[in-house]
Amino acid sequence: MRPSYSNNIREYEKRRQYLQKKALQVEKEMKSLPEGKVWVHRQKGNSRYYLVTKADGAKKEEYVTIDRVEEAKGMIQKHYLKKVYSRILDEIDGLTRVISAMQKIERRLPEETCNHLSEWRQEVITPCILSDNEYRARWEKEEYSPLDYGVKPSGFVTDKNEHVRSKSELLIASKLNQMNLSYKYEKPLFLKGLGIIYPDFTVLNTRTRQEVYIEHFGMMDDKEYLENALKKIAFYETNGYLPGKSLIFFMETGTSQINIKALENVIKSTCF
Numbered sequence: 001m002r003p004s005y006s007n008n009i010r011e012y013e014k015r016r017q018y019l020q021k022k023a024l025q026v027e028k029e030m031k032s033l034p035e036g037k038v039w040v041h042r043q044k045g046n047s048r049y050y051l052v053t054k055a056d057g058a059k060k061e062e063y064v065t066i067d068r069v070e071e072a073k074g075m076i077q078k079h080y081l082k083k084v085y086s087r088i089l090d091e092i093d094g095l096t097r098v099i100s101a102m103q104k105i106e107r108r109l110p111e112e113t114c115n116h117l118s119e120w121r122q123e124v125i126t127p128c129i130l131s132d133n134e135y136r137a138r139w140e141k142e143e144y145s146p147l148d149y150g151v152k153p154s155g156f157v158t159d160k161n162e163h164v165r166s167k168s169e170l171l172i173a174s175k176l177n178q179m180n181l182s183y184k185y186e187k188p189l190f191l192k193g194l195g196i197i198y199p200d201f202t203v204l205n206t207r208t209r210q211e212v213y214i215e216h217f218g219m220m221d222d223k224e225y226l227e228n229a230l231k232k233i234a235f236y237e238t239n240g241y242l243p244g245k246s247l248i249f250f251m252e253t254g255t256s257q258i259n260i261k262a263l264e265n266v267i268k269s270t271c272f
Contacts, residue, residue, distance in 0.1 A: 023089065
């Protein structure tokens with residue numbers, strides 16, 4: 001398992017660009033405000049503003065009359081903006097360093113070491129850490145016993161020549177293939193309290209090296225089916241498989257079908 005450096009870099013870059021724009025705005029606002037230092041004396045709930053200057057090494061306070069209140073407020077605002085501006089520049093500098101470091105790390109991931117060796121060396125060594133492609137290939141080769149239909153259903157065959165139960169499952173399989181995700185159809189999974197079940201799809205998140213389970217519930221307008229589906233989801237959760245993290249489920253009724261865009265977005269946010 002490794003962190004998503006690419007995603008982190010994108011997020012940090014967005015933040016850096018936001019701060020760079022904000023820095024320009026703050027610079028412009030500071031130029032429009034008067035320079036000076038203001039001191040506030042509070043007494044019995046009242047505030048009295050004083051302009052603070054230095055003359056002959058001695059501090060001098062001049063009371064701000066009503067006609068100079070706005071000027072004094074401008075000075076206070078400028079004092080605040082200077083502090084904000086300093087912190088903005090510090091964060092931009094820090095983000096620049098972090099982005100550069102992450103880009104360097106991503107170019108030299110230890111998992112990719114084997115791929116940069118000569119072919120004869122690759123044939124000899126035993127990798128101590130697998131690249132994403134190597135891990136994915138091994139996962140795909142792992143054999144399993146799918147749910148036995150007895151007789152194969154007809155009409156719904158995936159690009160991988162799998163027989164699936166419905167048009168919607170065929171749609172999900174096609175989307176997984178389009179997104180270049182490795183999956184297994186109806187691979188057995190043990191849930192404590194329920195026993196062996198067969199999730200519709202077991203998808204490999206190559207980056208995290210974790211499996212994500214996809215369930216399609218296609219008859220949610222049937223009361224008994226609905227109750228069984230909710231119980232199944234509850235067992236997933238009590239076994240640590242949480243929706244949006246390691247579990248995805250899609251629900252349909254006779255009048256409500258899977259939204260293709262929503263399907264893609266959910267898979268993208270969970271399986272990459």
